[in-house]
Amino acid sequence: MTALLSVRGLASGYGSVPVLDGLSFELDPGERIGVLGPNGGGKTTLFKALLGILPLLAGQIDSAGRFGYVPQTERSRLDYPVSALDVALMGALSRIAWWQPPGRTERRNAQTALTRVGLGDQSDEQFGELSGGQRQRVLVARALVQDGPVLLLDEPFTGVDQPSAELLDRLLDGLAAEGRGVLIATHDLEQARRWDRVLCLNRRQIAFGPPEQVLTRAVLEETYGGEIVTLPSGSGEQVGILPPHHH
């Protein structure tokens, strides 16, 4: 099977000093990879390096096509005059000339993407007036309109209500079933255990592999340092991490 994304020896950062160094992993079709790491550990840096927003200081990235990208929703503006459909349509910008308005095909794609994230009836609503979970789903719809074989989602479950989280979870499963590759930055260990592989980062690659092999106490301690806690569970001791601090 040819990998959708192959990364070898990646180093990237702001300026010439790498924030993230020594990353090597691949993403196969139909695979969901959880990217785990503390705040400042390099999850967003990895995504921005893959997208070409940050420079590649070393290594090589081979990808099968363009990426669909879902940035962290807490950075979006709420007083801005855009509808959900306007935001979804932004995913089509790279396929049309800068002066061209989106055509019927682009509008239909955007509407389909909104329907897929459960917001088909709310496409005309103002983005800022939607709930946090709904806004996150609109950003996922925009990534679907980008229509890349690989999707990068930066903490899509942070600050999202339960119905939106369940819908997103099902959507990720559906995208993988279609043969797309999905990279998901997350703080939720339980969720990461259900995905196909896990990439643990803390300014460098700590581990990469199937969750049952990778998510050991030793790896998590190295990834999260002091933020790690032990949770009692039915089948014995289980390791978890403290909720992330957002500044």
Place this chain on the structure above:
Amino acid sequence: MAHALADPWTQGFVQRAFLELALLGIVGSALGCWVLFYELSYGAESLAHSLFPGLVLAALAGIPLVLGAAGGVLVAAAAIAVFGRTPEIGRDTAIAVVITTLFGLGVLLALAPASPPGLNELLFGDLLGVSGTDLAIAAGLSVIVLTSLVLLHRQLLAVGFDRANAVTFGARPVLVDLALLGLLAAAIVIGVQGLGNLLVLAVLVGPAATARVVASRLLPMMCLAAVIAITCGAGGLYLSYYAETAGGASVAGITLAVYLGVRLGAAAQASVARRFLANSRKRARSSSPGPSGGSLA
């Protein structure tokens, strides 16, 4: 009363002044909404001042003002880029120093004894002296600015929504920034004849800011801003006609007074709504039976 209302419009110079204000109102409102969402109000003010020597030199040389404005913008942008890169000066200081210097230079040229009279109109405008040629140039520039805004609409929307990630989605922040700079310079040229370099910003920012208080969607906001700008323009002309005040200053004054009025009105309305909500909650609490029961019947 009807006679007093109709009287000014029999004068050709009032009709031309109104057409100039209407053009500036429509262009300024469409562009002004973007200026607000891109948080460029202060930048636009600085731009207006920095291209002033360009306008004066163009007037002195007898070439179209729009060429002078373009030259002025290029010189200011280059000076800010050069001085802003010097670490011991810093970008913020560089902008302040470059703009004040350029504006001072422009004023010096405009008010020099050797300069022909009338150049000070570039500072304060001469609304009632707008000529047919001025109107034709303003109309041409208005068509260019409005067409550009239509063509750039999706790009403006995407870059303003999420500048940090805009490139990922195929948007072009550099194109959008340069286009906004150019369109602002064109709008300033449209307004400078009527309102002058010092007051043109009132019509670029005032009506859009007023409309933003009441409208949350872009197209209604732009249309409302244009209606406000044109109404304030007419109001300013009446004031100027009957109170014999300066035309440009009257329009700018009324535009900003309307903004303050609407802003205060919205604040008062929000305060009344909050009090009403608090009272109705209190009533709901007192009328519902408490945990120990409240009914004697």
